[in-house]
Amino acid sequence: MTARAPRHRIALLALTAAPFLGPAPSRAAEIFVTNERDNTVSVIDSESYAVTRTFPVGRRPRGVVFSKDGKRLFVCASDSDSVQVIDPDDGKLLANLPSGEDPEQFALSPDGRTLFIANENNATTTVVDVETHSVKAQIDVGIEPEGMAVSPDGKTAVTTSETTNMVHWIDVATLAAIDATPVDQRPRHAEFTRDGKTLWVSSEIGGTVAVIDVATRTVRHTIRFEIKGVASDRIQPVGISLTDDGRHAFVALGPSDRVAVVDARTFEVTGYILVGRRVWHTALTPGQDRLVTTNGVSGDVTVIDVATLKAIRTVKVGRYPWGAAIRPVPPGGGVAK
Amino acid sequence: MRALIDPAGRGASGRAGRRERPRTRFPRGAVLACLLAVLGAADARAAEPVGVAYLERRIERPNPLNNEDPVPADQGLRGAELGLRDSNATGRFVGLSLALDKAVVEPGADIRAALAGLLAGPLHPRFVVVNAPAEDLLALADAPEAKDVLFLNIGAPDTRLRDADCRKRILHVAPSRAMLTDALVQLLVFKRWTRILLVAGPGAADRLYADSLRRSAKKFGARIVAETTFDARGADLRDSALREFALATRGPEHDVVAVADEAGEFGTNLVYNTESPRPVVGTQGLTPAAWGRAVEAWAAAQLQERFRKLAGRTMDPADWAGWMAVHAVGEAAVKLKSADPAAIATLMQSPAFEVGGFKGRALSFRAWNGQLRQPLFLLWPGAVVGAAPVEGFLHRSTELDTLGLDRPESACKAFGG
Numbered sequence: 012m013t014a015r016a017p018r019h020r021i022a023l024l025a026l027t028a029a030p031f032l033g034p035a036p037s038r039a040a041e042i043f044v045t046n047e048r049d050n051t052v053s054v055i056d057s058e059s060y061a062v063t064r065t066f067p068v069g070r071r072p073r074g075v076v077f078s079k080d081g082k083r084l085f086v087c088a089s090d091s092d093s094v095q096v097i098d099p100d101d102g103k104l105l106a107n108l109p110s111g112e113d114p115e116q117f118a119l120s121p122d123g124r125t126l127f128i129a130n131e132n133n134a135t136t137t138v139v140d141v142e143t144h145s146v147k148a149q150i151d152v153g154i155e156p157e158g159m160a161v162s163p164d165g166k167t168a169v170t171t172s173e174t175t176n177m178v179h180w181i182d183v184a185t186l187a188a189i190d191a192t193p194v195d196q197r198p199r200h201a202e203f204t205r206d207g208k209t210l211w212v213s214s215e216i217g218g219t220v221a222v223i224d225v226a227t228r229t230v231r232h233t234i235r236f237e238i239k240g241v242a243s244d245r246i247q248p249v250g251i252s253l254t255d256d257g258r259h260a261f262v263a264l265g266p267s268d269r270v271a272v273v274d275a276r277t278f279e280v281t282g283y284i285l286v287g288r289r290v291w292h293t294a295l296t297p298g299q300d301r302l303v304t305t306n307g308v309s310g311d312v313t314v315i316d317v318a319t320l321k322a323i324r325t326v327k328v329g330r331y332p333w334g335a336a337i338r339p340v341p342p343g344g345g346v347a348k
Numbered sequence: 349m350r351a352l353i354d355p356a357g358r359g360a361s362g363r364a365g366r367r368e369r370p371r372t373r374f375p376r377g378a379v380l381a382c383l384l385a386v387l388g389a390a391d392a393r394a395a396e397p398v399g400v401a402y403l404e405r406r407i408e409r410p411n412p413l414n415n416e417d418p419v420p421a422d423q424g425l426r427g428a429e430l431g432l433r434d435s436n437a438t439g440r441f442v443g444l445s446l447a448l449d450k451a452v453v454e455p456g457a458d459i460r461a462a463l464a465g466l467l468a469g470p471l472h473p474r475f476v477v478v479n480a481p482a483e484d485l486l487a488l489a490d491a492p493e494a495k496d497v498l499f500l501n502i503g504a505p506d507t508r509l510r511d512a513d514c515r516k517r518i519l520h521v522a523p524s525r526a527m528l529t530d531a532l533v534q535l536l537v538f539k540r541w542t543r544i545l546l547v548a549g550p551g552a553a554d555r556l557y558a559d560s561l562r563r564s565a566k567k568f569g570a571r572i573v574a575e576t577t578f579d580a581r582g583a584d585l586r587d588s589a590l591r592e593f594a595l596a597t598r599g600p601e602h603d604v605v606a607v608a609d610e611a612g613e614f615g616t617n618l619v620y621n622t623e624s625p626r627p628v629v630g631t632q633g634l635t636p637a638a639w640g641r642a643v644e645a646w647a648a649a650q651l652q653e654r655f656r657k658l659a660g661r662t663m664d665p666a667d668w669a670g671w672m673a674v675h676a677v678g679e680a681a682v683k684l685k686s687a688d689p690a691a692i693a694t695l696m697q698s699p700a701f702e703v704g705g706f707k708g709r710a711l712s713f714r715a716w717n718g719q720l721r722q723p724l725f726l727l728w729p730g731a732v733v734g735a736a737p738v739e740g741f742l743h744r745s746t747e748l749d750t751l752g753l754d755r756p757e758s759a760c761k762a763f764g765g
Contacts, residue, residue, distance in 0.1 A: 132653055134437055154437045155650055173647060174704070175438035176682075191441040193682065196704045197647075216704045242747060244709040266708075 039340040045072035046329025053328040066102025074116035079123040081338035111137035118159040129156035148186040158201040171198035213248035250292030286313035294335040305332040397447035399471030405480035424479040426659040427670030435678025474689035479503035502669035514760035527752035529564040531636040531724040531736035541603035542570040548608040557608035574599035580614035593621040639668035646708035717760040721748040
């Protein structure tokens with residue numbers, strides 16, 4: 012409750028300031044997209060929307076995340092059974108982290124030191140020290156773990172298991188699974204709110220998003236989706252992005268080719284944005300003014316303007332784009348060498 | 349052991365299951381929540397394992413014609429074993445487990461005695477996965493000693509079991525022939541290959557498959573332009589295929605040659621041996637099936653991988669059905685957080701029950717005949733050609749119900765529909 016007031020103030024400030032700003036200060040960012048079928052990563056410049064480079068990575072790259080300083084890119088190369096550490100500037104492989112079998116998604120602890128990796132094929136979560144490249148623990152979870160998230164205070168990690176249909180809660184201090192919360196069929200992605208009080212979990216086959224109270228580990232609200240002219244079983248929620256201002260949640264709805272816009276305070280679905288075919292995941296730019304989506308079947312990325320909630324661009328990437336991660340362009344461009 | 353079944357709980361939920369269901373449509377979640385609230389109270393203990401039995405009758409099969417790998421002797425069973433393993437990996441998070449007992453009888457042996465043996469065994473199973481022909485299934489379901497058992501059919505595709513010969517105690521995990529041929533004809537119609545030349549073998553199952561194809565053709569607007577029968581037992585195909593098949597497939601203009609040869613006595617050799625250059629579809633060539641080696645999408649690759657690790661071979665349709673049957677029992681138990689078999693059975697039979705099956709959609713049992721709604725694949729040995737329901741075949745409630753007997757088409761009365 013106490014956190015509420017300042018958040019409003021920030022939102023208000025942003026609103027009033029916007030008309031006077033003119034051209035925004037540089038919000039240049041680079042969007043990194045894993046192409047599951049091509050074994051590559053495409054890099055898109057957020058201002059020109061051009062693919063500036065494409066570099067090869069391990070086999071079947073899916074989950075992707077940046078180190079806190081944006082200088083290292085972690086890529087789950089699922090079929091190579093490794094998490095690769097890559098120099099985002101030139102695509103050079105810096106290291107292969109021990110990852111356990113078939114890593115699919117992962118999450119980095121807030122201090123940037125620990126990577127929690129969901130091992131889809133052997134029902135474990137592997138915890139890796141990013142600095143020493145050593146495995147700190149392998150934790151038994153449900154079958155086909157996929158979604159991973161770490162709470163903003165770094166104390167709790169969660170993984171979702173797609174066949175067991177649960178959210179497994181991991182105590183980071185003891186690295187033990189301490190509880191499990193059943194959710195709808197095939198939970199795929201988990202996302203904490205910024206205050207760490209709420210966890211959003213998408214269920215692909217259940218067709219829902221569970222809003223879970225972190226303190227009690229119980230489902231507080233279940234969001235359902237309905238799109239005119241689209242069969243309900245084609246609405247398959249996967250990726251979720253939450254804006255820092257607490258206003259919007261964006262939910263990628265798979266083969267319905269749409270992203271749902273949800274009011275993150277009332278949990279009401281306020282609209283659907285048509286994107287490319289079979290949308291998997293979404294990511295917000297550092298300025299939170301753009302949302303990008305990876306569209307697996309059409310092989311492209313849709314760019315959505317967060318202010319107007321409209322799709323403004325489509326960028327062709329490789330085959331089966333799956334994951335997306337975004338970093339601000341380093342000062343001085345940084346990239347062109 | 350008997351003490352673990354709560355007689356009061358069983359009676360109450362049993363009655364609830366037979367009660368007329370209101371026609372008003374509630375949101376699924378609400379119905380499920382109510383059910384869970386009612387049923388969950390039935391048994392809060394949940395320490396003893398939920399007993400599941402696997403019962404199979406071996407089938408005599410013809411010798412392989414083309415040096416194929418023999419049909420695995422443990423087809424179906426290994427799937428059920430994986431289902432058990434998966435269910436227990438999940439169940440441990442809520443303090444539940446399943447246990448599996450099995451019996452396999454030879455052709456001619458007494459399958460009812462085998463059932464009695466299983467039911468009297470230490471697990472006292474109330475869920476029996478049956479991999480056996482239709483007559484066996486009916487004999488089992490009608491046995492008085494099985495009055496509290498829910499049977500899960502993974503081996504009998506006979507449409508009559510989903511029609512006038514249905515039983516309240518049987519859920520069909522395997523698709524019916526009607527579903528299979530509907531899936532095939534949907535694809536043919538989508539491709540506008542609607543003129544079908546039908547070649548049927550002499551077996552009783554072949555006739556049923558041919559009947560089903562005719563019915564599906566009529567349902568979706570395809571046409572059987574000519575029909576012929578072929579008896580492979582009259583000739584040595586290795587010598588005579590080139591000429592014999594050309595004769596058998598001579599006929600009016602057609603787009604495909606459909607073959608009905610369930611035992612695999614000649615169909616494989618018909619491919620590329622037709623008089624006209626036409627694809628072969630049906631029991632061989634392009635085949636409709638619940639599962640197959642090439643199925644990869646919707647995380648199927650993960651299930652295939654788990655199965656390969658367990659069984660050392662590819663997952664066949666019967667294996668998938670065996671897995672699905674046990675997985676459905678496990679899923680219902682976990683949803684209820686209860687090991688009470690009566691409550692589990694009631695939930696499985698309720699329209700609110702949904703379960704995943706690596707087919708990209710939530711699966712459920714049809715309220716009018718106990719058939720599992722499911723997408724089917726159209727496969728040739730190398731790849732998945734497509735999946736049914738095929739785009740464009742619409743249904744007022746779910747497109748999945750374009751496959752097989754829809755509510756108005758089924759003569760099944762046992763479900764009160």
